[in-house]
Amino acid sequence: MTSAQLDKMRLELRRGVLVLAVLASLKQPHYGYSLRKQLQDGGIDIDEGTLYPLVRRLAEQALLNSEWRQGEGRERRYYQLSELGAQLLDQLTEEWQQLNSALGSLLGSALQEIK
Amino acid sequence: MELVKRYIAAVQRELPDAKRDEIGRELTANIMDQLDALAEQQGELSEADIANLLQQMGHPRTVAQQFAPPQPLISAGYMSLYKNTLFMVLGVLFLLQVVDSTSAWLGSSQMSFLLFIKSLASGFIQDVVFGFTSITLAFWLMSRYQPRQHSQCEQSWQPAQLPKVGPHWQHIALQDIFSDLATYLFLLIVIWYPLWLSAEQLANSRFLFTDNAHQLLKWASPLALLGIANSLWQLRKRFWSRNLLMANILINASFVLVILLLTASSPLINPELKIWQGVFDLHQLERAAVYSLVITALVPLWEVVRDIWRLRRLS
Numbered sequence: 132m133t134s135a136q137l138d139k140m141r142l143e144l145r146r147g148v149l150v151l152a153v154l155a156s157l158k159q160p161h162y163g164y165s166l167r168k169q170l171q172d173g174g175i176d177i178d179e180g181t182l183y184p185l186v187r188r189l190a191e192q193a194l195l196n197s198e199w200r201q202g203e204g205r206e207r208r209y210y211q212l213s214e215l216g217a218q219l220l221d222q223l224t225e226e227w228q229q230l231n232s233a234l235g236s237l238l239g240s241a242l243q244e245i246k
Numbered sequence: 247m248e249l250v251k252r253y254i255a256a257v258q259r260e261l262p263d264a265k266r267d268e269i270g271r272e273l274t275a276n277i278m279d280q281l282d283a284l285a286e287q288q289g290e291l292s293e294a295d296i297a298n299l300l301q302q303m304g305h306p307r308t309v310a311q312q313f314a315p316p317q318p319l320i321s322a323g324y325m326s327l328y329k330n331t332l333f334m335v336l337g338v339l340f341l342l343q344v345v346d347s348t349s350a351w352l353g354s355s356q357m358s359f360l361l362f363i364k365s366l367a368s369g370f371i372q373d374v375v376f377g378f379t380s381i382t383l384a385f386w387l388m389s390r391y392q393p394r395q396h397s398q399c400e401q402s403w404q405p406a407q408l409p410k411v412g413p414h415w416q417h418i419a420l421q422d423i424f425s426d427l428a429t430y431l432f433l434l435i436v437i438w439y440p441l442w443l444s445a446e447q448l449a450n451s452r453f454l455f456t457d458n459a460h461q462l463l464k465w466a467s468p469l470a471l472l473g474i475a476n477s478l479w480q481l482r483k484r485f486w487s488r489n490l491l492m493a494n495i496l497i498n499a500s501f502v503l504v505i506l507l508l509t510a511s512s513p514l515i516n517p518e519l520k521i522w523q524g525v526f527d528l529h530q531l532e533r534a535a536v537y538s539l540v541i542t543a544l545v546p547l548w549e550v551v552r553d554i555w556r557l558r559r560l561s
Contacts, residue, residue, distance in 0.1 A: 162279070163272070163276040163279065164283065179280070180303065180308070183276055184312045187269070187313065206271075206275060207279070
């Protein structure tokens, strides 16, 4: 497999997971840069070009609330999970746990076969 | 900070009007936060540091496209319907152009066969430009204002209604149907030309064949009507079945018979026809007409042989 193929598949694999990670991180209010830091600290590295448009898209779908606040001499747009977003996060978390558990056993048996 | 302002302005130029201010404002706040974080690590920032950070963020057009991804002219949901509509409408426009050019050809004393082909081609190209633009514009508006819903047909389909697996030739191409329809229409218009022309046009017109041959063609015109009905049936089914193949064999075999009868009903060429007579004598023209008709008969004959072979393959 070429590195371009790997990059493409990795991108596809991460796409859905990033939505879950962003929704989970926004239980607390965050502005763009602080959200990115929080995700990085949690082990999820995401570039600005992906994160900022993703957050805006989730806000447009009414999954996030947002407001401009003044702080440290500058305005920032803070995002936080909306009621609809919280419901969706619960459902997605349950889905993720089922998927993760099923994948865990599939990948476990695949690993054993390789060994 | 001049560089940041220029960068934001460049991104905003690539954004739709409705999102320009909001995204510019948010992007500025995000970049300023990143610069603050960088200044905390490195101390005071130079122009080169700022340029480096902006470079890492990506080209303004790329950033703008991430915020507002470009929308295709026709949405994927409409694409199949769009292509089908386009081919059908262009097929119908071709038929109308055949009718129009053939009537003009028959009614004009100046127009040669080459001019007829030119008139047909240029008229059809004009129709294609108009048809393509209008259909694309209509589907663009539909894609923009009315997202595609699944049609009743897509919701209530049954696997049992799908056609049986067959060879690839069983699917009937639209261009085959429309070229058959154009041929039948052309024949009908040419055979019944006195009906479409005014008295003045009729006086200017000339018919290639003798009255005797013309009479035979008139008797054969129901065959062209049957051919049109058969093509419309094909358009509805778009799949060769035994019945459709048998109908096609019968119609094409009848056409072969009519053409052979025509070649046998000598004389064929109208002696009043002056055109070409300076170049060839009437006997040569008569022989050329017979050879041309025999060659023409080979086309429906080939279809008869092909369809018999297909029929045997199906059974």
